Amino acid sequence: MIRECIVTTQNRAGVVHIAPIGLIEEGEHLVIAPFRPSLTLDNLRENPAAVANYTDDVLVFAGCLTGRRDWPTRPAATIAGAVLEQALAHAELRVVAVAEDAVRPRFRCAVVHEAAHAPFRGFNRARAAVVEAAILVSRLHMLPADKIDREIAYLQIAIDKTAGPRERQAWDWLMEKVTEHRAKNKEERRA
Numbered sequence: 001m002i003r004e005c006i007v008t009t010q011n012r013a014g015v016v017h018i019a020p021i022g023l024i025e026e027g028e029h030l031v032i033a034p035f036r037p038s039l040t041l042d043n044l045r046e047n048p049a050a051v052a053n054y055t056d057d058v059l060v061f062a063g064c065l066t067g068r069r070d071w072p073t074r075p076a077a078t079i080a081g082a083v084l085e086q087a088l089a090h091a092e093l094r095v096v097a098v099a100e101d102a103v104r105p106r107f108r109c110a111v112v113h114e115a116a117h118a119p120f121r122g123f124n125r126a127r128a129a130v131v132e133a134a135i136l137v138s139r140l141h142m143l144p145a146d147k148i149d150r151e152i153a154y155l156q157i158a159i160d161k162t163a164g165p166r167e168r169q170a171w172d173w174l175m176e177k178v179t180e181h182r183a184k185n186k187e188e189r190r191a
């Protein structure tokens, strides 16, 4: 079971970093598995704690992948960490074990505090589509163009039928990123 959420970490100086991460459930623990290199990984080494922010605001997911990382936070209750203002609920995590790996080290975390802040108001297909598209965008450099096109065409249906303004904005940011990536590739091939 993987929970797609917004993970906040901070370095020794207290600078907060926000990133969408899939937390892996393993019994009572949550595992953070950041690819190398990443700021989340660097921060976990400096300050072995994190906040799992459970949010349905997909603008934060799309924003983080398109250079818009400046989302409001407040200090966590029990760890040196930051809680995203948009979180419906959050869990404060302490790293209890690290499994080193050349590609993707795994930080096993214990949940030391949990709190709920706002009600969950049901699933929305456009939000799910934005999360899927965000994953595609995070892998643009690895995936073939025709696979990306096919998946975007399918996800677009849910956007057209069920999106509100925030989901539409999130989708537009991600589609701009796909277009930019393709223009850059085309230029590089020409050079």
Ligand SMILES: Cc1cc2nc3c(=O)[nH]c(=O)nc-3n(C[C@H](O)[C@H](O)[C@H](O)COP(=O)(O)O)c2cc1C
Pocket: 004, 005, 018, 019, 020, 021, 022, 023, 033, 034, 035, 036, 037, 038, 039, 040, 041, 061, 065, 131, 134, 135, 138
């Ligand atoms: C839904 C979702 C889940 C993700 N899960 C992971 C993950 O488990 N590990 C990871 O390294 N990156 C994951 N990513 C990609 C990161 O969000 C992105 O690459 C991020 O910038 C990590 O690098 P950073 O810590 O330097 O910001 C995920 C992206 C999305 C949209």
